[in-house]
Amino acid sequence: NEKRNALDLLLLNSIEDDIFENPDNVSTLQKIYFDILVITKLSDLFIELSLYLYDKYNIFKNIFDTQYNDYKKMMKSIVIINPDDDYEMFCMNNSKNDRIVMLTKFYLILINNKKYDNDVFNELSNIIVHEFKLKQDDLNKKGIIEELYKHLNILIEYEVKNENSDNCINFVRYIYSNYKKHQGISKKIIFKIMDLVEKYEII
Secondary structure (H helix, E strand, O other), X not given: OHHXXXXXXXXXXXXXXXXXXXXXXXXXXXXXXXXXXXXXXXXXXXXXXXXXXXXXXXXXXXXXXXXXXXHHHHHOOOOOOOOOOOHHHHHHHHHHHHHHHHHHHHHHHHHHOOXXXXXXXXXXXXXXXXXXXXXXXXXXXXXXXXXXXXXXXXXXXXXHHHOXXXXXXXXXXXXXXXHHHOOOOOHHHHHHHHHHHHHHOOO
């Protein structure tokens, strides 16, 4: 409680009290908050603060919901840039892709802490599997498949532990048995899928 009170006081001393009650501040707070998420790399303190703010201030429910909708759009627009074409854009795009991975972890934390229900998890897993399927037959999309795998790897652990969904598990089973049919799946991903199957005894 002392730590939470200290965090609360720190926020309220550095920002006007009514900023958390003004819905016009959602977009500004959203940008600041999720930039901090990336900087802190989802530290324990950041996670604790997020759960606390979600419970205490309605505006943070709006911020997290708004970011969630943005995140879903980001997940559907992952791209890979060749560093030889534009190295600066390559670096910026990698940072964006890393941010999307961080958001997957963040929303899974909210789900694990009962802030979001399992329907949200199912929506996330459906998006990731759908995007994977859209690109698995395209030889030029191997890099995007490798990015999508990062999210699949994060979500499948949740499925195995909670046993209330099997969307990712079933998809891993399919890839394990049918990867030869899909030229967009690189050898790197094939080996990673095999590791998942062995680790979680999926087959």
